[in-house]
Amino acid sequence: MAEQKEHQNGIPRIGFYICHCGSNIASIIDVEDVRKYVATLPGVVVSRDYKYMCSDPGQELIAQDIREHKLERLVVSACSPNLHEETFRNAAAKGGLNSFYFQMVNIREHASWVHEDKAAATRKAKDLARAAVYRVRFHQALEKRKVPVDPNVLVVGGGIAGIHAALTLANAGKKVTLVEREATIGGHMALFDKTFPTMDCAACILTPKMSAVKSHPNITLWTYSEVEKVEGYVGNYKVSVKRKPRYVNEDLCVGCMACIDACVFKEPKFPDKFNQGLGKRKPVYIDFPQATPKVVLIDPATCIQMKTGKCKKSCADACDRKAFDFNQQPELKEIQVGTIVLATGFKTYDAKRDALYGYGRYPGVFTALEIERLVNASGPTLGDVVLRDGRHPKAVGIIHCVGSRDEKTNKWCSRVCCMYSLKLAHLIKEHSGAEVYNFYIDMRTPGKGYEEFYDKxxxxxxxFIRGRVAEVTDWAMTPEEQGKLVLRVEDTLAGFVRRIPVDMVVLATGMEAQADAGEVRHKFNIGCGSEGFFQERHPKLAPVNTFTDGIFIAGACQGPRDIPDTVAQAGAAAAEALVLIDAGHVELEPNTAHVVEEECCGCKSCVPLCPYSAITLDEAKKKAVINEVLCKGCGTCVAACPSGSIRQNLFEDDEIFSEIEGVLAQ
Amino acid sequence: MKYLYFPGCSLKGTGKAYEESLLAVFGALGVELQELEDWNCCGATAYMSVDETKSYALAGRILALAERERLDVVAPCSACYLVLNKTQKSLQEHPELHRKVTGALQAAGLDYKGTVKVRHPLDVLMNDVGLDAIKQKITSPMAGHKFAPYYGCQIVRPYATFDDQHNPVTMDQILQASGAECVEYPHKTRCCGGSLTGTVPEVGLRLAYILIKEAKQRGAEAIVTVCPLCQFNLDGYQDAIAKKYERVDLPILYFTQILGLALGLPAADLGFKRGIISAEAVLAGR
Amino acid sequence: MPLEQKLKYEAERDVKFANWVTRETGGENLRHCIQCGVCSATCPLSLYMDYTPRRLINLAREGFKKEVLSSLTIWLCASCYACRVECPKKIQVTDIMYLLKRRAIQEGVYPRHFPIPVLAKEFGRMIFLFGRVNETLLVIDLFLRTNWFRFLGMTRLGMNLMRTGRMSFIPEQIKRKRELRKILAALDAEEQKESAL
Structure with missing residues (x-):
């Protein structure tokens, strides 16, 4: 249905379109009423409603009207501009109208989805439409800016996600810088012995990819390094990376480890972080034999030379290649890239937070990551499953959902714990012959071959005992329980409470966002969900994109996931980066600020306020100058300018004031 | 067409009507049944609860005797049908069991190779005789009669060899071929309670009552069954059901009795007088 | 109301029992159970059982022998095989019930005066004697051994069966009883040999 009328003097000819969105909008908002009402507003010459405005016929309708009715402005009342602003701008262009002679009104997320009162929602839809009609009169013709995309890529995080993304991009011929915080790449996967459900050896499938990263001519690998600062915008990022000192020259060291043998500490003495503290290392160390790069480093907190300067430095003497440099300083490097893939991973839940399970209190209680090291053939015990006192466990209890599915800690399901608990149960049984109990709430095995693994x-x-363990205690009630850790649980399927004595308790800790995820997201100007994981642009349709163009996310930094999903996502992120690189340029919104030179007094108050460093002062003219390419259109300078000499496209004063006037009009 | 006939204990006792009508119907259709010589009890479900191997050996003797005759065995009783089939399958799948059972049979001079095919009368009528051949011989169709086809459990479970496990239709089609109508009966394969009706009546009677009441509500004038134990439970306990729940008075017949009437056989030859609940309405005008 | 302790200690579990079940014919798939409960839902008798079939399977594989063998569940199973047909893990629930019944009889832990195990034993005895089963004699025998009173309540049924010629007091017998007994004796010998090992 449509209302049409003749041109009104002085006001541009406006076309108004309201979408039913199936029943999403039409079930709450009386769209015909809105359509009829808007037709009466000054300037509106066409007013239509349509079942799906975003459909091809819907768009065609707009384009045709522009041509037939000589429309000069366009207003569409539909969903969020996030979804379809681009669609209708294109429809405008198709009809021969400048894309920016268009204003979108969101009556779905802002009205029909959030209100139950139909009359009030319809009233609100009218108010919003009126505001847009008043505003769009003042719209000006604008053009999008085209900027080139730097083909180089930064990948942050050297776990399996970062490794896979870097290799994919490098294999496509792009230059990649891979930055990893730890001394080696490999991430959590490097800690594992086997991977579910196929039980391939983690090292066997990971280390070839690690060495490929190291030797790839298109990859620059910076480990023990962290991103300090990110500036710029899609296609043109300037990134500062801090390279932390290893006190060993990376270019000279070949990883022969003669220095480690020669260290004045004859025996490894300090808790080995890589082995989750279950093993010991010297102040000069390498995380594991296949560490990449294969370069040693010194821990300044335990090295005598670093602490006192009074060591005989037998390590340095033992080095044929004179790689030691006790005076090495942090180094700041700057690189230019067009796109960034964030693959910063996760951390595991701190098991100490659940005091009832006794982690840190009872030596028989372990985290799953600790067990990963214990069952690992190259771990601290060479695969021997032993308790901290050296005994072999006869019975082992694995408690699922520690730090998952718990409103008191983390609400979400960590997705991997059921499967890795099954894997550990199998490995523990295989390595030690112990009786193994799994305490689970629901068994979650959605994946190829996963349910089959559970069946095995x-x-x-x-x-398999269905029930959440209520406590781990060393209080024995029967002779059999003496000297054991007793787990008290309701076996909900058997229908009674059980006490189960074991020697070893394994806590299947869940996945959390990295401790510094908040800091990192600010650095890269992307979003986080309430749980702290990085926010994807759309949970289904843009899972590796972020709200910042040119920055993509992959792996567990976005949410708990296992290796197959992580690798798939890393490939997707690499492909998204390649889309931008191969296009060669990006179009930027023309919503930038500009200075009206004659009104600027050169006070410089805007210069330090710009978060994108887009404003400089032309010293000769004493006027502020805004770099359009750097400006993100945040509006800070526009609001701050004391003389009102800074304006912003799409947010001109007359546009905003008439919008306000429109929303308040009766 | 000739088959070896394994009646089982029930068809010589409480299920005499089944034997009488079966022999009459097969005779009328020109199918010869030769009773297995010196057959013993199959062990049914009860013996399995006492001794597994002996239970298989009992069935083993039957199969060994049958093997000599080189004929397919027709086992009309559901329990016998299941036990014989199950024995063949178990002996095939468990070598140790096979060794023990064949060893014991050999001790008595019997040989078992596992070549016997154990068939149900429904299977034979449907797949060997065929519906068309049956239809040709129908002389007094059961037009206007409505029955609830009740298969019970053990002929389709756990081995569904000739029909669907959840919704068997062979008997429906045979009854329809005889001119009768079948009501949509959801309890087709629901358990009748087996021996529980005798041992734990409060449990067994409830199951029987549910079956009869539903058939009646759906407009059936009789339940038609294929199993002597089902027939006994549903027919014999209607007094007790009346005492505990309500009077139901529904005749419980064998499918061979209905088919026999349609084939024009006299009711007296089909064991109708053996029903505790009289089937007069079914016989009206015959 | 008497209070009963419901807590179970690990010492009450009998691991050997669970392993035994999985070694018996039909018990092989016991451990594959995912506790979906379709067996209990499809069972026409689960409403009377003290443990549903699902729960019984769970107890059996965890080794709670006493609970399993003394349960009513195994005796209420009418062998209709509905559970076995529906089981997504192909667990032969009916056969598990059989093997548990045999074990319960062996260990003498079935409920006293409960007619089902008595029936099962009498059934076996009659086969040994005659080679065939006479339902009339079996039922009379059963009630004499379990419940006199119930027997008296059965007179109506008895008279009905008499009237319709379905009752017989003379047992059918096979001719070659010796042949049958030889088979059974051979298996007895086999069993003795096994238990001597």
Whole structure:
């Protein structure tokens, strides 16, 4: 249905379109009423409603009207501009109208989805439409800016996600800088012995990819390094990276480890972080034999030379290649890239937070990551599953959902714990012959071959007890429980409470956002969900994009996920980066600020306020100058300018004032 | 067409009507049944609860005797049908069991190779005789009669060899071929309670009552069954059901009795007088 | 109301029992159970059981032998095989019930005066004697051994069966009883040999 009328003097000819969005809008808002009402507003010459404005016929309708009715402005009342602003701008262009002679009104997210009162929602839809009609009169013709995309890529994080993304991009011929915070790449996957459900050896499938990263001519690998600062915008980022001192020259060291043998500490003495503190290392160390790069480093907190300057430095003497440099300083490097893939991973839940499970209190209680190291053939015990006192466990209890599915800690399901608990149950049984109990709430095995793996574990005679363990205690009630850790649980399927004595308790800790995820997101100007994981642009349709163009996310930094999903996502992120690189340029919104030179007094108050460093002072003219390419259109300078000499496209005063006037009019 | 006939204990006792009508119907259709010589009890469900191997050996003797005759065995009783089929399958799948059972049979001079095919009368009528051949011989169709086809459990479970496990239709089609109508009966394969009706009546009676009441509500004038135990439970306990729940008075017949009437056989030859609940309405005008 | 302790200690579990079940014919898939409960839902008798079939399977694989063998559940199973047909893990629930019944009889832990195990044993005895089963004699025998009173309540049924010629007091017998007994004796010998090992 449509209302049409003749041109009114002085006001541009406006076309108004309201979308039913199926029943999403039309079930709450009386769209015909709105359509009829808007037709009466000054300047509106066409007013239509349509089932799906965003459909091809919907767009065609607009384009045709522009041509037939000589429309000069366009207003569409539909969903969020996030979804379809681009669609209708294109429809305007198709009809021969400048894309920016258009204003979108969101009556779905802002009205029909959030209100139950139909009359009030319809009234609100009218108010919003009126505001847009008043505003759009003052719109001006604008053009998008085209800027080139730097083909180089930065990948942050050297776990399996970062490794896979870097290799994919490098194989496509792009230059990649891979920055990793730790001394080696490999991430959590490097800690694992086997991977579920196929039980391939983690090292066997990971280390070839690690060495490929190291040797790839298109990859620059910076480990022990962190991104300090990110400036610029899509296609043109300037990134500062801090390279922390290893006190060993990376270019000279070949990883022969003669220095480690020669260290004045004859025996490893300090807790080894890589082995989750279960092993010991010397002040000069390498995380594991396949560490990449294969370069040693010195821990300044435990090295005598670094602490006192009074060591005989036998390590340095043992080095044929004279790689030691006790005076090495942090180094700040700057690189230019067009796109960035963030693959900063996760951290595991701190098991100490659940005091009832006794982690840190009972030596028999371990985290799952600790067990990963214990069952690992190259771990601190060479794969021997032993308790901290050296005994072999006869019974082991694995508690699922520690730090997951718990309103008191983390609400979400960490997705990987069921499967890795099954894997650990199998490995523990295989390595130690112990009786293994799994305590689970729901068994979650959605994945190729996962349910089959669960079935295999059932057949192996591992106990599956459905119930959340209430406590781990060393209080014995029966002789059999003496000297054991007793788990008290309701076996909800058997229908009674059980006390199960074990020697070893494994806490299947969940996945959390990195401790500094908040800081990192500010650095890269992207969003975080309430749980702290990085926010994807759309949960289904743009899972590796962020709200900042040119910055992509992959792996567990976006949410808990396992290796297959992480790798798939890393490939997707690399492909998204390649889309931008191969296009060669990006179009930027023309919503930038500009200075009206004759009104600027050169006070410089705007210069320090700009978060994108886009404003400088032309010293000769004593006037502020805004770099259009750097300006993100945040409006800070516009609001701050004391003389009102800074204006912003799409947010001109007359546009905003008439919008306000429109929304308040009766 | 000739088959070896394994009646089982029930068809010689409480299920005599089944034997009488079966023999009459097969005779009328020109199918010869030769009773297995010196057959013993199959062990049914009860013996399995006492001794597994012996239970398989009992069935083993039957199969060994049958093997000599080189004929397919027709086992009309559901329990016998299941036990014989199950024995063949178990002996095939468990070598140790196979060794023990064949060893014991050999001790008595019997040989078992596992070549016997155990068939149900429904299977034979449907797949060997065929619906068309049956239809041709129908002389007094059961037009206007409505029955609830009740298969019970053990002929389709756990081995569904000739029909669907959840919704068997062979008997429906045979009854329809005889001119009768079948009501949509959701309890087709629901358990009748087996021996529980005798041992734990409060449990068994409830199951029987549910079956009869539903058939009646759906407009059936009789439940038609394929199993002597089902027939006994549903027919024999209607007094007790009346005492505990309500009077139901629904005749419980064998499918061979209905088919026999349609084939024009006299009711007296089909064991109708053996029903505790009289089937007069079914016989009206015959 | 008497209070009963419901807490279970690990010492009450009998691991050997669970392993035994999985070694018996039909018990092989016991551990594959995912506790979905379709067996209990499809069972026409679960409403009377003390443990549903699902729960019984769970107790059996965890080794709670006493609970399993003394449960009513195994005796209420009418062998209709509905559970086995529906089981997504192909667990032969009915056969598990059978093997548990056999074990319960062996260990003498079935409920006293409960007619089902008595029936099962009498059934076996009659086969040994005659080679076939006479339902009339079996039922009379059963009630004499379990519940006199119930027997008296059955007279109506008895008279009905008499009237319709479905009752017989003379047992059908096979001719070659010796052949049958030889088979059974051979298996007895086999069993003795096994238990001697």
């Amino acid at each position: 574990l059932l057949a192996e005679g591992v106990h």
